[in-house]
Amino acid sequence: MGTIRSMERLRRAALVLVGHGSVRNAQSSAPTRRLAEILHRRELFAEVTACFWKESPPLREALTQVNAAEVFVVPNFAGAGYFTHEVIPREMGLSGPLTRVADAKGGVRCIHYTPPVGAHPRLARLVLRRTTAVAERHALDPATLCLLLVGHGSRHGSSETAEALAADVRRTGGLGAVRTAYLEQEPRVKAWPSFVAEQDVLVLPLLMAEGLHGSEDLPPLFGVSAADLAAITDVPAVGARFRDRRVWYCQGIGRDPEVIDIILDQVRQAAERT
Known part of the structure; x- marks a missing residue:
């Protein structure tokens, strides 16, 4: 995918960062929310939001928080495991790296699910x-x-x-x-x-x-x-x-600044596969 075309494509897409969150410590979600805010300010995507397993907005509602026809879901987790293999796909209705679902207007939404940041x-x-x-x-x-x-x-x-x-x-x-x-x-x-x-x-x-x-x-x-x-x-x-x-x-x-670049690279790789 050419660089210009890929940038234009991402500007029409939504990015959803997935964090674990915590019912015991509200600061647990702060890094993921901060990353979402940084990426929102860069204006690389039409929409950027964050969702959580243990906090709001919950995983099950994440895809209702954005309107784009193409969505990239990136788990802000330190590694692959039970949550990335089982919990997130189950709660968000994802069937694999690419899930196609009908939207409210009778069209098709493409939901890309990337490997975790870690x-x-x-x-x-x-x-x-x-x-x-x-x-x-x-x-x-x-x-x-x-x-x-x-x-x-x-x-x-x-x-x-x-x-x-x-x-x-x-x-x-x-x-x-x-x-x-x-x-x-x-x-x-x-x-x-x-x-x-x-x-x-x-x-x-x-x-x-x-x-x-x-x-x-x-x-x-x-x-x-x-x-x-x-x-x-x-x-x-x-x-x-x-x-x-x-x-x-x-x-x-x-907390490392390079995490932002890793998130963007996960998105680019997912986009290049389709």
């Missing part, structure tokens, strides 16, 4: 960029550093994206170790000292919207305080001591 191949580059920034700022030797990628996981087993990402980062070489841990499946992040042998550990939460997990659940497991978290907006990571380890804790990947 499953994009560029994520490995994003992770390495952030790892390099921390190592350079704190004069760390990457060859002795352990990168610990912390995913959410679930009882349904949702580790495929995190494990694939870890493998991609390992293949680049240069780091002492690349390991994974999860909030809700094995290996549990709370037990990280038992399976991470390295003394210097860089912790990168694979969270698009940190919510309670990023602000309350994870930091104490690494000796990071609320005051430390407040400083994380100005530095690539905050340092802490946990038992005999030196830890550098990063903000979640959802």
Whole structure:
């Protein structure tokens, strides 16, 4: 698809960003809403909106919030798993990467469903960029550093994206170790000292919207305080001591500016398939 034609096509289309949301923490939806607002201001699409599993507007009503005949649905999730494979398609009535449905005027709407943001191949580059920034700022030797990628996981087993990402980062070489841990499946992040042998550990939460997990659940497991978290907006990571380890804790990947470009690339790839 030519660049000009593709831009004109997107200006007639709608973009729907899907977030998880939370009934316990209203800030959980803030990153997805912020991304939707940024993309709305860029005027690349006719319409931009966000919907959520646990907040309003709900998934089931998302397609009624936009009027375009062509809609791109992008899950703002850190990886593929139960929610992207099962919940979102079920709630939104999607049958696959492309769903055609009748509209109120007797025409046909084309609903494109893309892979989640966190499953994009560029994520490995994003992770390495952030790892390099921390190592350079704190004069760390990457060859002795352990990168610990912390995913959410679930009882349904949702580790495929995190494990694939870890493998991609390992293949680049240069780091002492690349390991994974999860909030809700094995290996549990709370037990990280038992399976991470390295003394210097860089912790990168694979969270698009940190919510309670990023602000309350994870930091104490690494000796990071609320005051430390407040400083994380100005530095690539905050340092802490946990038992005999030196830890550098990063903000979640959802705050990275490159996420906007990843969303747009997911849309472009979906458009090129039709």
